[in-house]
Amino acid sequence: MAKLAIIYGTGFGNTGIMAKAIEEGARSAGLDVVIKKVDEATQADVENSDAIAIGSPTYKGAGMPTVIKYVESLSKLQIKGKVGAAFGSYGWSGEAAGVISRMLKGYGMDVIEPDLRIKRTPEEEGVEVCRELGKLIAKRFKK
Ligand SMILES: Cc1cc2nc3c(=O)[nH]c(=O)nc-3n(C[C@H](O)[C@H](O)[C@H](O)COP(=O)(O)O)c2cc1C
Numbered sequence: 001m002a003k004l005a006i007i008y009g010t011g012f013g014n015t016g017i018m019a020k021a022i023e024e025g026a027r028s029a030g031l032d033v034v035i036k037k038v039d040e041a042t043q044a045d046v047e048n049s050d051a052i053a054i055g056s057p058t059y060k061g062a063g064m065p066t067v068i069k070y071v072e073s074l075s076k077l078q079i080k081g082k083v084g085a086a087f088g089s090y091g092w093s094g095e096a097a098g099v100i101s102r103m104l105k106g107y108g109m110d111v112i113e114p115d116l117r118i119k120r121t122p123e124e125e126g127v128e129v130c131r132e133l134g135k136l137i138a139k140r141f142k143k
Pocket of ligand 1: 016061119
């Protein structure tokens with residue numbers, strides 16, 4: 001079974017809601033999922049996974065520093081060719097998910113586009129879009 005690691009930061013819980021919905025969708029489509037807040041995540045979470053989804057809200061036109069630092073730390077790993085996805089809640093400009101997506105592409109990952117941005121708190125429709133992303137990640141492992 002293919003493995004997905006979902007690693008995220010969240011200040012007020014909105015990106016956390018997205019992360020849990022991505023988890024739901026991925027599990028329903030048969031992926032083995034590890035989900036962690038970035039403070040608890042290790043590089044092994046990524047090394048042991050076939051796909052990673054990284055989430056951060058946008059603060060002051062950027063991603064959460066803890067998440068960006070974590071993504072920077074992945075540059076030392078062999079993650080070329082793994083499936084990647086970026087997501088995050090935002091208020092008005094939403095740069096974080098785009099920044100993360102570009103970083104993952106820079107590592108040679110097979111990044112799902114477009115990245116997923118949801119304004120403020122995801123409503124039912126937004127939660128469903130997140131579940132769909134989880135399912136889409138799973139599809140990359142089906143022949
Ligand atoms: C201090 C502060 C700065 C923010 N700066 C931005 C910003 O530059 N661009 C943007 O799109 N949203 C900005 N936001 C809005 C947050 O991205 C939004 O509230 C988001 O839903 C928070 O996600 P979270 O609950 O996962 O932390 C800011 C919010 C706060 C409190």
